[in-house]
Amino acid sequence: MTPSPEDAPGAVIHFRPAEATLRLEPGESLLDGARRGAIPLASSCGGSGTCLSCLIRIVDGPAPEPSAADRRLLSAKLLADGWRRACQIWPREGCAVQVPPRSAAAQTVRALAGNDVRLVPDPTVRTWRIRLAGQPDDPASSLDDRLIAAINRHGAARCQAVDADALRAAAAFAGREPVRLLAALRRGKLVQVLPADRRALALAVDLGTTSIGAFLLDLRRGRTAPLCQAGITNPQQSLGGDIITRLNRAVHDAGQLRQLQRLAIEGINRLAATLCAQAGAAVTDICDVVVAGNTVMAHFLLALPVAGLAHAPFSPLLRGAADLEARDLGLAAAPAASVHLFPAIAGFIGGDHVAALLALETRELQGITLLLDIGTNTEISLLRREEILSVSCPSGPALEGGEITWGMQAARGAIERVTLREDGEPRLQVIDGAPPEGICGSAVLDIVAELLRAGLINHRGRLQPGPERVRDNDHTREFVLVAEAERDAPAIVFTQGDVRAVQLAKAAIRSGIDMLLQAAGLDEAQLDQVIVAGAFGSYIDLDSAIAIGMLPGLPRERFAQIGDAAGLGTRLAALSHPHRAQAARIAQRARYISMAGSAAFQRQFVSRINFRQPAAAGGGGGR
Amino acid sequence: MTPSPEDAPGAVIHFRPAEATLRLEPGESLLDGARRGAIPLASSCGGSGTCLSCLIRIVDGPAPEPSAADRRLLSAKLLADGWRRACQIWPREGCAVQVPPRSAAAQTVRALAGNDVRLVPDPTVRTWRIRLAGQPDDPASSLDDRLIAAINRHGAARCQAVDADALRAAAAFAGREPVRLLAALRRGKLVQVLPADRRALALAVDLGTTSIGAFLLDLRRGRTAPLCQAGITNPQQSLGGDIITRLNRAVHDAGQLRQLQRLAIEGINRLAATLCAQAGAAVTDICDVVVAGNTVMAHFLLALPVAGLAHAPFSPLLRGAADLEARDLGLAAAPAASVHLFPAIAGFIGGDHVAALLALETRELQGITLLLDIGTNTEISLLRREEILSVSCPSGPALEGGEITWGMQAARGAIERVTLREDGEPRLQVIDGAPPEGICGSAVLDIVAELLRAGLINHRGRLQPGPERVRDNDHTREFVLVAEAERDAPAIVFTQGDVRAVQLAKAAIRSGIDMLLQAAGLDEAQLDQVIVAGAFGSYIDLDSAIAIGMLPGLPRERFAQIGDAAGLGTRLAALSHPHRAQAARIAQRARYISMAGSAAFQRQFVSRINFRQPAAAGGGGGR
Numbered sequence A, B: 001m002t003p004s005p006e007d008a009p010g011a012v013i014h015f016r017p018a019e020a021t022l023r024l025e026p027g028e029s030l031l032d033g034a035r036r037g038a039i040p041l042a043s044s045c046g047g048s049g050t051c052l053s054c055l056i057r058i059v060d061g062p063a064p065e066p067s068a069a070d071r072r073l074l075s076a077k078l079l080a081d082g083w084r085r086a087c088q089i090w091p092r093e094g095c096a097v098q099v100p101p102r103s104a105a106a107q108t109v110r111a112l113a114g115n116d117v118r119l120v121p122d123p124t125v126r127t128w129r130i131r132l133a134g135q136p137d138d139p140a141s142s143l144d145d146r147l148i149a150a151i152n153r154h155g156a157a158r159c160q161a162v163d164a165d166a167l168r169a170a171a172a173f174a175g176r177e178p179v180r181l182l183a184a185l186r187r188g189k190l191v192q193v194l195p196a197d198r199r200a201l202a203l204a205v206d207l208g209t210t211s212i213g214a215f216l217l218d219l220r221r222g223r224t225a226p227l228c229q230a231g232i233t234n235p236q237q238s239l240g241g242d243i244i245t246r247l248n249r250a251v252h253d254a255g256q257l258r259q260l261q262r263l264a265i266e267g268i269n270r271l272a273a274t275l276c277a278q279a280g281a282a283v284t285d286i287c288d289v290v291v292a293g294n295t296v297m298a299h300f301l302l303a304l305p306v307a308g309l310a311h312a313p314f315s316p317l318l319r320g321a322a323d324l325e326a327r328d329l330g331l332a333a334a335p336a337a338s339v340h341l342f343p344a345i346a347g348f349i350g351g352d353h354v355a356a357l358l359a360l361e362t363r364e365l366q367g368i369t370l371l372l373d374i375g376t377n378t379e380i381s382l383l384r385r386e387e388i389l390s391v392s393c394p395s396g397p398a399l400e401g402g403e404i405t406w407g408m409q410a411a412r413g414a415i416e417r418v419t420l421r422e423d424g425e426p427r428l429q430v431i432d433g434a435p436p437e438g439i440c441g442s443a444v445l446d447i448v449a450e451l452l453r454a455g456l457i458n459h460r461g462r463l464q465p466g467p468e469r470v471r472d473n474d475h476t477r478e479f480v481l482v483a484e485a486e487r488d489a490p491a492i493v494f495t496q497g498d499v500r501a502v503q504l505a506k507a508a509i510r511s512g513i514d515m516l517l518q519a520a521g522l523d524e525a526q527l528d529q530v531i532v533a534g535a536f537g538s539y540i541d542l543d544s545a546i547a548i549g550m551l552p553g554l555p556r557e558r559f560a561q562i563g564d565a566a567g568l569g570t571r572l573a574a575l576s577h578p579h580r581a582q583a584a585r586i587a588q589r590a591r592y593i594s595m596a597g598s599a600a601f602q603r604q605f606v607s608r609i610n611f612r613q614p615a616a617a618g619g620g621g622g623r
Helices: A030-036 A068-073 A076-080 A101-107 A143-152 A164-171 A235-239 A243-251 A254-279 A295-302 A351-362 A441-453 A496-520 A535-539 A542-547 A565-575 A577-589 A599-607 B030-036 B068-073 B076-080 B101-107 B143-152 B164-171 B235-239 B243-251 B254-279 B295-302 B351-362 B441-453 B496-520 B534-539 B542-547 B565-575 B577-589 B599-607
Strands: A012-016 A020-023 A055-060 A083-085 A095-098 A125-132 A179-186 A189-195 A201-207 A211-218 A228-233 A286-293 A322-325 A338-341 A369-373 A378-384 A387-393 A414-420 A426-430 A470-472 A477-482 A492-495 A529-533 A559-563 B012-016 B020-023 B055-060 B083-085 B095-098 B125-132 B179-186 B189-195 B201-207 B211-218 B228-233 B286-293 B322-325 B338-341 B369-373 B378-384 B387-393 B414-420 B426-430 B470-472 B477-482 B492-495 B529-533 B559-563
Touching: A012 A030, A020 A030, A030 A235, A068 A083, A076 A083, A125 A143, A125 A286, A143 A164, A143 A179, A143 A189, A164 A189, A201 A254, A201 A295, A201 A351, A201 A565, A211 A254, A211 A565, A228 A235, A228 A254, A235 A243, A235 A254, A243 A254, A243 A295, A254 A286, A254 A295, A286 A295, A286 A351, A286 A565, A295 A322, A295 A338, A351 A369, A351 A378, A351 A529, A351 A565, A351 A577, A369 A496, A369 A565, A378 A496, A387 A496, A387 A577, A414 A441, A426 A441, A426 A477, A441 A477, A441 A496, A441 A535, A441 A542, A492 A496, A496 A599, A529 A535, A529 A565, A535 A559, A559 A565, A565 A577, B012 B030, B020 B030, B030 B235, B068 B083, B076 B083, B125 B143, B125 B286, B143 B164, B143 B179, B143 B189, B164 B189, B201 B254, B201 B295, B201 B351, B201 B565, B211 B254, B211 B565, B228 B235, B228 B254, B235 B243, B235 B254, B243 B254, B243 B295, B254 B286, B254 B295, B286 B295, B286 B351, B286 B565, B295 B322, B295 B338, B351 B369, B351 B378, B351 B529, B351 B565, B351 B577, B369 B496, B369 B534, B369 B565, B378 B496, B387 B496, B387 B577, B414 B441, B426 B441, B426 B477, B441 B477, B441 B496, B441 B534, B441 B542, B492 B496, B496 B599, B529 B534, B529 B565, B534 B559, B559 B565, B565 B577
Parallel strands: A012 A095, A201 A286, A286 A338, A369 A529, A529 A559, B012 B095, B201 B286, B286 B338, B369 B529, B529 B559
Antiparallel strands: A012 A020, A055 A083, A055 A095, A125 A179, A179 A189, A201 A211, A211 A228, A322 A338, A369 A378, A378 A387, A414 A426, A470 A477, A477 A492, B012 B020, B055 B083, B055 B095, B125 B179, B179 B189, B201 B211, B211 B228, B322 B338, B369 B378, B378 B387, B414 B426, B470 B477, B477 B492
16 A cells, blocks of 8 residues: 555654653655654755655554655665655654654754954943942932933933833842943834843844854954854754755745744844853843845745745845844844844845945955855856956755765754765764764865776766666666675765756856856956855865865965855854944945846856866856 | 622623723722723822712613712712712622713814915925836836936935835836836935825824824925824823823833733824824824823823833933834834924923924014923923023813812813803803813812802802802802702702912912023013913913912913914924924023922912912012
8 A cells, every 4th residue: 555645644653862751743744743743854856756855764663665766766775764855755564763863963063163363342232331420319309301301411312212111120130229231222213121130132144045053242352253153053944954945934824924034033032042142141131133044934934925036036125134123023132132133135146245244345356266165056256446246156964965865954963074085985073973974065166176086077067877885776886985794774875866966066056156247347367255154155175076076176366165154144244343344335235237038147067067177167257 | 787898709891972881890989990991081080089070970771889988978869860970889789871072072172273384394394296217127226226216316414225115115116117206205214105195294293191092194205284183181090190190000001001002002092093183194294293291191192211200310211302103103104104203391391392492483572481281290490582481380180170069171061151140140161062071270270260250169268158159068168050950960069178289379479480480580460471281271261360469460462272283283293304403402591490399389389379469479579
């Protein structure tokens, strides 16, 4: 009997190691149920059955019949041992499910070392230590008047008005006796009052599709190194692993849009609570929040309709910066804290890229600079004096390990570096030295580069038969990194399909670079600097990236990996109003080079699919 | 058996003519229950048993035993007919209760003719008719950019940012084709977008303790006459008829404070819905809301702690104006509509008085002017060139008919004018010519003035025995306006206690005037104008007010009754930003003359209790 969505009888499932129990709803696959219950379970293909990332094992209770697809992919022994893909089963009876570390690993995010930049603190929300006079015996004396007088004692007209929520906070401290307080002001309005021994904080948030990162900052401290930082999986994952799934949910259903908003806010609030606890602060000490995210995430956060982003010409409702108050969103912060959302450049080039561009302000840029932020969409900007040209390339999730058969997040158990010995045997470097569980993005590039170097794939990307580690399944050819016997679990392999995915990704990125150079009338040799930003970009091996042709073959000293530039830019905007204004100018100035439907891009893309450098490639982009 | 709060068995009560049914909670009097259920039932003394305003009749089911107090106040026949005071019974068995029109009348509020002033429209929220271009085939083109471009086409830099809620509204109209829209902006930010054929509206709210009045205005129309207006009983009445009861509830219980806030917002929202329906508009067409109220009401609206207002020195948390957004309060308006709360002068002189002072800006003021707004607290200001001196007098509710034995709102059935014929027989004028049900404020002044003129009270205020209409009850002497036999219901009387209440009220007001003159170093004869504002002030007979010594005995041409000045001021602030700024200057400039605990005030007050003009009174106030 073949399982199907119709047969769902609402079985009770126990998930390990989360130790969470959940009743499946009618028609729900095990994966759908886990998502609804926010149980960590990776699914890089979004449940379409094209990857192996949701592989689990039924360890107690009857294992559902395997699907035809699972039968093709998994050996009889593995099937007998209870291995299935969560997206392929609709259990009818209760069972216990073991989720391998590879899936649960999605919960952790590798922290990037914070770039510590010193700057003159000039934040949007400014703080002043004040001495609030005691309450006099005068019915015409009000608390707001006393607060304004205390603040303006140090500089006339600093404060003209008091927010009602700030006033409520101040009322808790004000009494007959004078008291020392910390007053936080925005544009002449008092927005929060804290005891004098507390710090006024800012929260800088990098709102990503996959994960949310947050940094806690001291508003009076002139450096971008955060007090502390943390990252979590974006809780919106429960409504879809990839952005397209979430977009489709929200396009026709305002309720789903609101739910996506709530989940984003929940995620940010969880981070705020964690970080404040760590810093010995209260969330209401947060007087300013700065958020950078891609355009879709920004729309979700504000619950703005996303229909325009779901189909051509993919134009956003909101491109400019948004300024609102924490209470408008229910953010865990002072109610009147400002919330600043970074401006975007276009539908596919969001505030996170603007933040990365802003981070470049802290560097001495010489000549012509290329900035790449590699991800599912890779944003690339070319900077030449005041000119900024930007493209967005549909590079797909492959480079980050998504939609790679054994792809996983860069977490414990992930293979992060691969070299092939002379005899073709792979040498693996695994995060935390743990037993290998899957392959993360940095190793994906290495594998392709090494297979290419060893001649195991040809210039068209075809895996060559013959060597022991290359085997033909009934459906595909694959390179075995860790055999089934070596780990008593399904073999970790790199398939022909995975090679193809990397080829598409690197072709997209390289064509994006080509397009920018073409628009600027430049040759790639004229690039003075190539700056690779972002979490993924920090961990890749540049030689591998150059070897497969993803990046131009320039001298190594022209390259730099600068880490989490978007995070740095977000922190700069939190600490410095001039930087916030500069971000707006960057977003206005940047010229978006559209590639959708561009015949030139199509030609370029096709010419970049193969691994050899096309004969005229270097100069081909020029005049 | 004497009833007591302990005996409450939760009887089910049916109220007529509201036709509402309610189960009493343990310990709840009939009055308490009616309040909880928001069933209109007057109670001017707040349930303390000192007035007759909650008189009802049990018409079906067993009438509870009368309280000792009710036995003293009501005849055996009336008790047998089922008359009781709602605050004096705790029914143990179900019954039907007839609420006389006098009580139910609290629901209606007499509309004051709107003062129609023309002015150059220069509102805080400005509107522009725009032509929004259709969406081009460009992923870098966003709706916010297109909106900003459309607005700034008519004047550069009018619009710098778009509120997220306004953007959401605009998204509903924007498409491939150009469209004509009405854009509402505040300080360079787009806050609402409407179809071009709609009007952008402002809502001006007079948030009173007893009732809430509201005016709907067209933001582009330069006149203060509203599109429509309405008034309702303040829903906070369900938590206490008078402000002290509500204050006491809120002082120690943040939940009650929030509930008072919710009720105020509910009231405003009900008015907004009614008015918009009447004007053929949607509540989201309201782009600006201006609220004026006394200081306690303002604190309730913002849920600001009121402990400071509940005891000496009665200082408010907030005195300055508050500016927030409709979404902060959940007001029925465009989410980003601004909400402006008038500034106050002191704890007892609130935004409503500032609004009345602002309304004077529309008049030619000559010389020295006195502005009175008579109510439970009477605010009086003395204006001399740029100088403003203000006092608040605890005049009590007597002048408005509250705490007067047969007092009632100025509604159908209320005696509004009284004259005594030569033979001592009263001639009554009743609102709507209905059978008399009670006495409203304007008649209260008349009665005392007429009794004084006829010699039925002496200069100390003592009712003189002898005449047929003056009778001695076992507890008090009273003047019978309508005998029991004349209406087959309890007699409508004016008691010795009522005369005393009026004496206290008029002494308070007159002493306030004395104090202001004293502070200004003026004699009352130097007053060029005495302006009586407010609902009550519009209906009193000035001759009566002068006769009893409440107002100084100046030539009649120096007096003016200007109607609802606070309402006019609120509308001015809605239509004109300069007027809003002027209100802030007035609140800053006004000097509050405190009378609480002032020995000078006490002396003055005592000297003003009697009815004869004290020998040195006129000059006594001078230097």
